[in-house]
Amino acid sequence: MIGIGYEGLSIDELVARLQAEGVEVLIDVRLTPLSRKPGFSKRALSEALSAAGIRYVHDRRLGNPKDNRAAYADVASDAGATARARYRELITSGDGADAVRDLAALSEEHTVAVLCFEADQGHCHREQVIAAVAGSSVLV
Template sequence: MAELYTFGYEGLAIDAFVARLKSAGVETVIDVRANPLSRKRGFSKTVFATALRAASIEYRHVVAMGCPKPVRDQYKVDGNWATYTRGFMRHLSKNEAALSEVASLAKGSTCCLVCFEADYERCHRTFVARGAAKLGGFPVLHLTGQTAIPDGDRLAVA
């Protein structure tokens, strides 16, 4: 059965990040950042895609799955995760075609949704993964530097 991974690059160097993707068997990275730019070396779109290609991992950017700026900006002001979640879920419900694209990619390849945040429970990529998994009927696993955590389960597996 296909699995859909998620992974945040916070705290990792590009080489370690790519090595972890390879060790998990990821074939395609789906970048779900609205703006695939990063102050962290190696993670801006063009350089990131090049590093992934060098490791035989395909790169796809699905811009519609990024969190809208007004939702991000509000979260920066109030830090209210419930408000952030409602805002992003409204956005997700209006972007079914992009969510279907993610599910379709995940059915055809071992995919990993990528964003910055290390904590998948505080990142929109988890909502994207759950939505795609619901459409595709596959499980979601959240990668860390060392483990894979099944969605909804804080226990790590190798």
């Protein structure tokens, strides 16, 4: 499983990277799969991936709540630590935990990429999603 952010990429560059990694399924972990960037809203992204033979799945259960995002990106701050703890709680209980289990099962059968916006995975919640699927006790 890999993580990928589309920040700074065109849709063609994203698709090429996914193909180079042999990705079969892309899981979009944005809470709301909309983008001002052409090609990255749900329908257009799904169509571009389908044309390349990559299945698109949006799983809002793994989305980072809007009011948690600004602090989340500030890795070194107390607010960032609080935002990460809040997100960790979301993906280790209820629907979030179910989504992590579903993603783990899917990744046993397919090469999966987890998508969000941020280029630097260290500033994105997909890092915690991937750690949770891997069974990491760290969960950043």
